Amino acid sequence: MIGGGLAGLAAGVALAEAGWRVRLFEQRPFLGGRATSYVLPDGEHVDNCQHVTLGCCTNLEDFYRRVGAADKIKFFERLLFLDPQGRRGEMRAGILPAPFHLMGSFAAFAPLALRDKLSIARALLDILRTNGNPPDLQQSGGISMLEWLRRRGQTQGAIERFWRVVLVSALDEELHRTDAHFGVDVFWKAFLSNRTGYRMGVPAVPLSKLYDGCKAEIERRGGEVVLRSPVRGLKIENGELAGVRFDEGREETADAYVFAVPHTALTELLPVSVKQSDLGLKNLDKIKVSPITGVHFWFDRPVMAEPFVTLLDATTQWIFNKTALYGDSNGAGKSAHGGQYLQLVISASYDLLPKPRQEIVDLCLKEVRQALPAARNAQLLKATVIKEPAATFSPEPGVDRWRPKQQTSVRGLFLAGDWTATGWPATMEGAVRSGYLAAEALLRVAGAPHKFVQPDLEPDGFVAMWLGKQSTASRSGGNGSPISGI
Numbered sequence: 001m002i003g004g005g006l007a008g009l010a011a012g013v014a015l016a017e018a019g020w021r022v023r024l025f026e027q028r029p030f031l032g033g034r035a036t037s038y039v040l041p042d043g044e045h046v047d048n049c050q051h052v053t054l055g056c057c058t059n060l061e062d063f064y065r066r067v068g069a070a071d072k073i074k075f076f077e078r079l080l081f082l083d084p085q086g087r088r089g090e091m092r093a094g095i096l097p098a099p100f101h102l103m104g105s106f107a108a109f110a111p112l113a114l115r116d117k118l119s120i121a122r123a124l125l126d127i128l129r130t131n132g133n134p135p136d137l138q139q140s141g142g143i144s145m146l147e148w149l150r151r152r153g154q155t156q157g158a159i160e161r162f163w164r165v166v167l168v169s170a171l172d173e174e175l176h177r178t179d180a181h182f183g184v185d186v187f188w189k190a191f192l193s194n195r196t197g198y199r200m201g202v203p204a205v206p207l208s209k210l211y212d213g214c215k216a217e218i219e220r221r222g223g224e225v226v227l228r229s230p231v232r233g234l235k236i237e238n239g240e241l242a243g244v245r246f247d248e249g250r251e252e253t254a255d256a257y258v259f260a261v262p263h264t265a266l267t268e269l270l271p272v273s274v275k276q277s278d279l280g281l282k283n284l285d286k287i288k289v290s291p292i293t294g295v296h297f298w299f300d301r302p303v304m305a306e307p308f309v310t311l312l313d314a315t316t317q318w319i320f321n322k323t324a325l326y327g328d329s330n331g332a333g334k335s336a337h338g339g340q341y342l343q344l345v346i347s348a349s350y351d352l353l354p355k356p357r358q359e360i361v362d363l364c365l366k367e368v369r370q371a372l373p374a375a376r377n378a379q380l381l382k383a384t385v386i387k388e389p390a391a392t393f394s395p396e397p398g399v400d401r402w403r404p405k406q407q408t409s410v411r412g413l414f415l416a417g418d419w420t421a422t423g424w425p426a427t428m429e430g431a432v433r434s435g436y437l438a439a440e441a442l443l444r445v446a447g448a449p450h451k452f453v454q455p456d457l458e459p460d461g462f463v464a465m466w467l468g469k470q471s472t473a474s475r476s477g478g479n480g481s482p483i484s485g486i
């Protein structure tokens with residue numbers, strides 16, 4: 001196993017459970033890859049960026065369970081939105097069954113005008129009618145989410161204050177550069193097909209603490225985790241991966257290899273001959289990346305009571321109250337000293353990349369003080385800006401064409417990583433799915449097939465009844481539309 005991010009850890013734990021002796025090599029001194037945390041010189045634990053999951057991320061949930069981290073994720077059923085005029089809106093399931101469970105809070109959502117809500121309802125209905133698979137998503141090369149919304153006559157308010165707000169955070173890309181199938185899938189799986197898919201899970205500990213159980217699990221089953229061990233090259237003989245090279249000419253061999261490194265790192269490692277001969281590996285450089293910026297503020301006093309809030313019409317997209325989320329956990333949020341530690345997230349932050357850090361701090365502080373009145377008189381004790389220029393792969397229209405499967409044409413070489421073919425965007429869920437898929441591919445080739453990938457959440461409420469009716473109709477020769485995506 002090469003790479004100790006979520007994909008490599010998921011594949012490693014799965015294969016160890018299947019009885020393989022797993023050796024995992026990670027170049028950095030810690031596990032978790034892009035979803036990790038580190039300790040500042042003053043002892044403060046800082047996530048490289050706030051990470052959240054949703055109720056519909058069934059494989060990530062399964063992975064956390066396997067490694068004993070499930071109880072370190074707090075789930076919230078209320079999502080709060082705030083606009084610069086101080087109007088609040090929330091999403092919270094009411095008593096109605098899916099797909100109407102969020103209808104009450106949507107109807108009362110103050111930052112949206114009635115005409116915005118009507119246009120949104122029309123587009124959501126279209127997703128529902130087609131079981132999350134509107135026919136124009138099949139267009140070759142894909143269409144952008146913005147184009148899909150325009151075809152459905154969405155108002156500017158609906159686009160800016162609803163679709164963009166949800167999707168830029170979920171997919172880390174602007175609507176005109178997002179394949180509509182990813183955008184529609186978010187709404188189908190998280191908001192429409194069942195009551196719990198939208199629930200937001202936030203780690204109650206710094207991210208790196210979620211992986212303590214992975215190393216233990218691999219070692220308990222006879223394997224090992226080797227940190228500070230970058231792979232420098234692949235030894236390919238007669239179409240087979242015969243070994244991997246490390247620094248100082250050291251080589252390691254294994255029965256099979258899973259490369260769970262970012263696609264940009266894999267392109268540099270692969271010999272040109274392999275890239276030219278394997279159709280799946282030929283186009284890795286066509287997969288683009290998009291940035292996320294995290295801003296960390298430490299105030300001298302509490303400025304926010306909510307665990308998190310989404311800002312509308314602002315550069316800052318989310319504010320997380322890390323002091324409240326961490327509670328008393330292990331020194332995290334330590335330097336808050338009776339004050340408060342907030343973390344801000346800006347996805348698809350292309351405009352911020354060239355800006356000096358102080359300018360970003362000033363801009364975000366202004367927005368925080370506008371949104372949270374208590375912050376206006378509070379003193380900012382410390383601030384950090386973390387720019388991740390290649391945070392995720394860009395889910396641009398047609399990108400799935402370039403994402404390789406986990407099994408390659410090189411014997412013994414398997415791939416994992418959020419960028420491989422999972423059908424999911426670049427998320428922790430996508431990374432874990434890819435790891436499970438790589439483990440499944442490897443075991444299939446070894447002649448001992450095993451299933452790790454978990455099914456999506458079952459549709460419930462009226463959606464389940466509707467889908468049940470459709471499948472009965474199609475079984476009895478009816479012409480109901482095909483059930484898809486579940």
Ligand SMILES: Cc1cc2nc3c(=O)[nH]c(=O)nc-3n(C[C@H](O)[C@H](O)[C@H](O)COP(=O)(O)OP(=O)(O)OC[C@H]3O[C@@H](n4cnc5c(N)ncnc54)[C@H](O)[C@@H]3O)c2cc1C
Pocket residue numbers: 002003004005006007008025026027028031032033034035048049050051052053229230231232260261262265292293294388390391392416417418419426427428429430431
């Ligand atoms: C700022 C930011 C915010 C995000 N927010 C969210 C969020 O809220 N929710 C969500 O679901 N997802 C989020 N993501 C996406 C999520 O972090 C990734 O999709 C996921 O962590 C990718 O995991 P991975 O294992 O595929 O890749 P990585 O995490 O990149 O792991 C690859 C590993 O390979 C190692 N490696 C590379 N080259 C070598 C080599 N030659 N030898 C040995 N090791 C090597 C790397 O050091 C790394 O540990 C965010 C990402 C970022 C950057």
